[in-house]
Amino acid sequence: MERIKTGIEGLDIILNGGIPKNTVTLISGPPGSGKTILCYNFLYEGVKEGHKCLFLTLDKKVEGLLIQAKELGLDFQPAIEKGQIKFLFLNINKKLIYETMTNEILSGEYDRIVLDSITPLSEMPIYIRNSEIKNKDINIINPEEFTPDENFPVRRLHLHYIMNALETANCTSLVTSELPVGSNALSRDGISEFLADGVIVLSLDPTMDRRKITVHKMRSTKHTLKPQDIEITKGGIRFR
């Protein structure tokens, strides 16, 4: 079983060397818990190992992300210029967002992909249209066959669609989910945690001023279920 380093040493130790290759791991947490920073660590490690990387983002302008990462000591500019990593803004207000995303995932030959975050996508009831999906002989939704009726709970379908695309792409991916503060859920949608191969939750305790990381599930990996203390510092997330 080949394992992919996360770029966070303590996490790799807990996971017996890293995340299993070609799996999808959900990273959940409330605002400010460090979900995006964990993704920076993951992709920065990828860049160091010569992997081809993709960062799909929905909530921020790309420049702001690059500045934030650089301030943490994770400068992606050289890798961008070499074409080793791509930051792609997915505009939630565009009709073709699903096609744009799927085409990039399937045609880019990436080793590592981050989708930050899956929450707005799972909440959008825009139906998938039959369009320019280039690679057709993969096992994802065939739009011609499927006509959702009006009251259809599309959330699960959207999530299946996205997870399938990532699984099909022969890469190792992280997908973030936005948890409300105080929630004990493993994802905002309540479904992703069953579709993903792994689930990692970030949490913070304001009264104790403490941050924690918990591995709730990881395929083919015997791991502790106990929360671990972390801090966010120069270099990103670090185990205490």
Place this chain on the structure above:
Amino acid sequence: MERIKTGIEGLDIILNGGIPKNTVTLISGPPGSGKTILCYNFLYEGVKEGHKCLFLTLDKKVEGLLIQAKELGLDFQPAIEKGQIKFLFLNINKKLIYETMTNEILSGEYDRIVLDSITPLSEMPIYIRNSEIKNKDINIINPEEFTPDENFPVRRLHLHYIMNALETANCTSLVTSELPVGSNALSRDGISEFLADGVIVLSLDPTMDRRKITVHKMRSTKHTLKPQDIEITKGGIRFR
């Protein structure tokens, strides 16, 4: 009363020898609690006993399942080649998913069947059409007689339909249900636990790093209601 071994020794002891033959048992639990692994144990035991087995799956690619099982020491490849076990992917995005599933269950002459999981099926409001169901003289839904109106709560109907098919098939089955973390419910849909003959819940306690199994209900069986400590290890689930 004939009993079917679960492949987990401790569980068979609690159940006075195993699950009653020709019943449907619900296996519920949150993500990472070991629902799928319990199903591997159940079918691997079946293979050892010369039973004909079927694994119906909705959330993963079959290859990933086989790899995960093999890593636990449960290699299904030889049995697949001998035609003793079949892993069938049910595509939630296909219109004929119910017919595909029902036909396989009713015509395959299986001894043991696993459906992993029933949750996405129970949440899909796609109506059952009159189609290629081969065995008609059984007591399941007759589509010609039934025209659901628009606001019909189809969930219960779907579950009746699936449970009826499994009961009719003269086999012993396990059906998994996805519980949200922290839920005390016995199924995600709130109905399956009343339709099934048995209910087994898997749980995990992150702060204590402990896993448990509880038998909530088992027809024709006097059993303890107390949670039992388990671990997931080489060979699958084992009582501690």
Place this chain on the structure above:
Amino acid sequence: MERIKTGIEGLDIILNGGIPKNTVTLISGPPGSGKTILCYNFLYEGVKEGHKCLFLTLDKKVEGLLIQAKELGLDFQPAIEKGQIKFLFLNINKKLIYETMTNEILSGEYDRIVLDSITPLSEMPIYIRNSEIKNKDINIINPEEFTPDENFPVRRLHLHYIMNALETANCTSLVTSELPVGSNALSRDGISEFLADGVIVLSLDPTMDRRKITVHKMRSTKHTLKPQDIEITKGGIRFR
């Protein structure tokens, strides 16, 4: 005030001799709590006393019920053959389920009737049609007069309809309701407990491995409100 023995000695003592004749009692509880077994006890007692009995069931095949009862030492086969008891499967997927049920209740001249369970019926928004109800001069819904509009909360109407049919039939009845685990409610629908003359709740506590029965309400009966310890054993439910 004539009282009807329940077939459970401890329960009859609490109820000053049994359930008042010609009343409807609700039996609520989570899965595995023994609702159906309590109904077996009630009808087996009826058979012993020479009463004419009816068991209306929605969730299981009749054969399975007879086997389960026989394993508990309650063999209904001889009484079935003598025509003293009838087990009737109500198919939730048939349009005429209400008419079938009502006609049987009203025309069968039963002394004891069990409806196991009322929950699926209360959740079905299929409107009652004007049809072959034989006994018309009773005080139940007159379908010609009533045209429910689209958003009508039919649940309460269904329950009134069923309860009225049972009250009209001059028999003593038990009606079961499926409670979610951990619920403190007295019925799943939140209405039946107000319509029934009596309410008995079965509960189980997994951590303590204990089963209890509580009489919440019983018309014309001064009774304790305290939960009583029971066990399920040879012969059905027994007070400890």
Place this chain on the structure above:
Amino acid sequence: MERIKTGIEGLDIILNGGIPKNTVTLISGPPGSGKTILCYNFLYEGVKEGHKCLFLTLDKKVEGLLIQAKELGLDFQPAIEKGQIKFLFLNINKKLIYETMTNEILSGEYDRIVLDSITPLSEMPIYIRNSEIKNKDINIINPEEFTPDENFPVRRLHLHYIMNALETANCTSLVTSELPVGSNALSRDGISEFLADGVIVLSLDPTMDRRKITVHKMRSTKHTLKPQDIEITKGGIRFR
């Protein structure tokens, strides 16, 4: 301020002599808490004082009520024969239920009226039509002026309508509301407690085998807010 005796001595003491004349008091409680029995006490006291009384009921057959009351030592038969009290069954399945009720309330010249219970009425979205309401120069809904649109929350309107009719009738009334077990609400609908002049809650504690009554609100009356212990016994409700 004239006060009307409730027929329960302890309650009259708490209320400084009884309920203020010409007011509407809400009686709320879970099933089995004694709501209907409190109403028997209220009307039996009325009969003793020579008042003209009306009992409006929705959930039971009248004969059952009379038997239950008689078993408690409250025999209404003589008063019925003298025409001093009327038990009127309101059929929830009849279109003209509101008109029937309103006409009886307004034209009957009653001193005491009981409505048991208001809950099914508040949950029925059947609109009030312009019909045989005899007394038109009172301040209740004028149906010609009001065309409710489709999504209108009719519950509050229904309750206003019923409360207005009772207030207009120059009588002292009790209205019961069905509380779910364990609820801390003062009514099932969440509105009646603001419309009524008084609110009395009945509760029961199964683990302690105790019944209580609490006066939450009573116009023009300085009263304790503390729950009082009661029992249901020969003669109905009695303070302990």
Place this chain on the structure above:
Amino acid sequence: MERIKTGIEGLDIILNGGIPKNTVTLISGPPGSGKTILCYNFLYEGVKEGHKCLFLTLDKKVEGLLIQAKELGLDFQPAIEKGQIKFLFLNINKKLIYETMTNEILSGEYDRIVLDSITPLSEMPIYIRNSEIKNKDINIINPEEFTPDENFPVRRLHLHYIMNALETANCTSLVTSELPVGSNALSRDGISEFLADGVIVLSLDPTMDRRKITVHKMRSTKHTLKPQDIEITKGGIRFR
């Protein structure tokens, strides 16, 4: 900053002399907590100071209110006869309720206005029509410009409309809101507390037989957040 006395001495002390002039204060509380009585105190003080006063009521007949107030020693009859105070019943079943209310508020030149209560108004989805609003050059909703679509959450609009009318009228107002028992919210609608300049909550604790008042917010006023003990007695609300 000019302050308006509330008529409750203890409350005026907490508020540094009273409520700021020309503001809107929300009075929230469960049934029986004394909301209406606090309003009586407020208007009775206004009458004593020679203010012109308006009491807008939705739930009761005016005569009942006057009797209740008089029993508390607050006799409004003389002031009504002098035309110094007006009690206006707003009929929730009339289409023109908003226009009636707004016209009275804007044209009456009142110093103090009470609206008891805002809850039924906020729950009515009847749209504001272009009609006889006399004073048009004020900054409230211009009905011609606004066509609400079908799913519009009108609650917030209604509340803005009412609050704007009160703010425009150059008076000091109290608006009551009906809280469910046990609620910690500051209003029933969850919005009024943000629109009002002040928020005062009345509460009662049945087990301790105690009543309290808490000032949660008051513009331009430094005040304690602690609940204060009160009692309802001759003269209305009094600090203990």
Place this chain on the structure above:
Amino acid sequence: MERIKTGIEGLDIILNGGIPKNTVTLISGPPGSGKTILCYNFLYEGVKEGHKCLFLTLDKKVEGLLIQAKELGLDFQPAIEKGQIKFLFLNINKKLIYETMTNEILSGEYDRIVLDSITPLSEMPIYIRNSEIKNKDINIINPEEFTPDENFPVRRLHLHYIMNALETANCTSLVTSELPVGSNALSRDGISEFLADGVIVLSLDPTMDRRKITVHKMRSTKHTLKPQDIEITKGGIRFR
């Protein structure tokens, strides 16, 4: 990294000098917690530093705000007259509210902007029309491309739209969100906290008569998560 002083000394210390320039910070809290006052401090500091400032308000008349601020010792009148700060009332009942707001934000060349509050905007399902948005070459919603269907959850779209406008404007902004009392959420809508670069929560504890401020998230800033005691006094918010 340039930082913008908040006008509250203690807060600037916690934030290592202030809020990062050109970011959007969410200020959440229940009514009376001091959200608006924190905004006054922020803009008053801006005025002192010669910044061009904008205060967008939805809930109050501008004059009332200026009086309230002046009473706290924060007199904006001179700056208004010099054209250094603008208070703009956004009328929630006008169709063009989004265009008005966006045009002002994008064309005004402001250094500091306050939006008080975002809650009513996020709850209004009025679609954005193609209109007089002056600056078109920015990355916000292009209305021509987007036709929301009827059931579209517009809340997230609205919030994206507003946040994007603020991010595009090259200014540092505060956006307030109205929290229900007792809520542990970071915003009323449950989405803003993920879109904003920073999240600051104000809270109050009535029983302890204490006010607190907590920084839950701040981009590019290592900060404590612990709540800090504050008071509202002359000069606005001050750390204790």
